[in-house]
Amino acid sequence: MDEGNVFGDVPHADWHGCAPPKRTVLDGRFARVEPLDAALHADRLMDAFAADAEGAMWRYLTAGPFTDRSFFRAWCETMMAESDPLFFALVDRRRDAPLGFCSYMRITPQHGCIEAGSVAFSPALQRTRIATEAMYLLMRHAFDDLGYRRYEWKCNNANLASRAAANRLGFRFEGVFRKHQVVKGRNRDTAWYAITDDEWPLVRQALEAWLAPENFDAAGLQVAGLAEIRDGLTVQGEGTLA
Numbered sequence: 001m002d003e004g005n006v007f008g009d010v011p012h013a014d015w016h017g018c019a020p021p022k023r024t025v026l027d028g029r030f031a032r033v034e035p036l037d038a039a040l041h042a043d044r045l046m047d048a049f050a051a052d053a054e055g056a057m058w059r060y061l062t063a064g065p066f067t068d069r070s071f072f073r074a075w076c077e078t079m080m081a082e083s084d085p086l087f088f089a090l091v092d093r094r095r096d097a098p099l100g101f102c103s104y105m106r107i108t109p110q111h112g113c114i115e116a117g118s119v120a121f122s123p124a125l126q127r128t129r130i131a132t133e134a135m136y137l138l139m140r141h142a143f144d145d146l147g148y149r150r151y152e153w154k155c156n157n158a159n160l161a162s163r164a165a166a167n168r169l170g171f172r173f174e175g176v177f178r179k180h181q182v183v184k185g186r187n188r189d190t191a192w193y194a195i196t197d198d199e200w201p202l203v204r205q206a207l208e209a210w211l212a213p214e215n216f217d218a219a220g221l222q223v224a225g226l227a228e229i230r231d232g233l234t235v236q237g238e239g240t241l242a
Contacts, residue, residue: 018148021086021107023035026137026140028093028211029093033091034088035088036079036087036101037076037089040089040098041089045072048100051123062183062184087101088104090121097124100134102117104116112148112197113148115151115152115154129220136204139169150195150197153169157188168226170195170230174192175192202230206229206233209229
């Protein structure tokens with residue numbers, strides 16, 4: 001037995017790295033992911049965030065809560081100048097309304113590893129097809145367009161909603177880094193999740209099946225859940241996340 005291969009030490013002589021992501025627009029049926037632009041997005045994002053009067057969406061994020069428009073606009077301008085993290089606004093295409101933001105971060109093209117981070121969903125974006133499609137568009141761009149091998153999701157281990165989102169989207173849980181950070185004066189144990197390029201085809205197929213028009217009734221309610229669809233594909237022998 002080749003013990004090296006058991007532990008993932010697989011030859012990769014043809015690996016030459018991949019390109020860093022750029023400020024580009026990703027279009028879907030429900031969502032548009034576009035480079036964060038303070039002039040275009042800041043005020044409208046603040047309007048969307050205002051629906052979260054108690055600031056619950058910011059509890060586990062390093063940024064926010066944002067209550068001052070001029071401060072948030074300046075923060076957006078600062079983020080616009082960064083290439084890592086690389087921030088995007090998440091837009092409802094039907095209303096042309098930015099409802100949240102996300103970033104590519106900890107970008108390591110030489111190893112083909114990239115993370116989805118700083119995920120901020122306003123109440124109007126939470127638990128919607130727009131949110132799921134936005135996450136799909138970012139994954140698809142990283143794997144299919146840029147050639148990344150590993151797509152990560154990390155969150156506070158106490159953030160049950162974020163952990164549930166990672167599981168639902170098809171990320172695999174890899175463990176908890178205890179006492180990893182101090183965020184806003186509190187300890188953060190960080191839960192690590194990832195999708196690798198060999199797992200991506202199944203994850204992509206499930207996401208595309210869930211987003212398909214025939215998976216929603218006239219009232220816009222899902223016919224089958226994303227995890228249910230993915231489990232069905234696994235049973236059919238299309239792949240496995242186990």
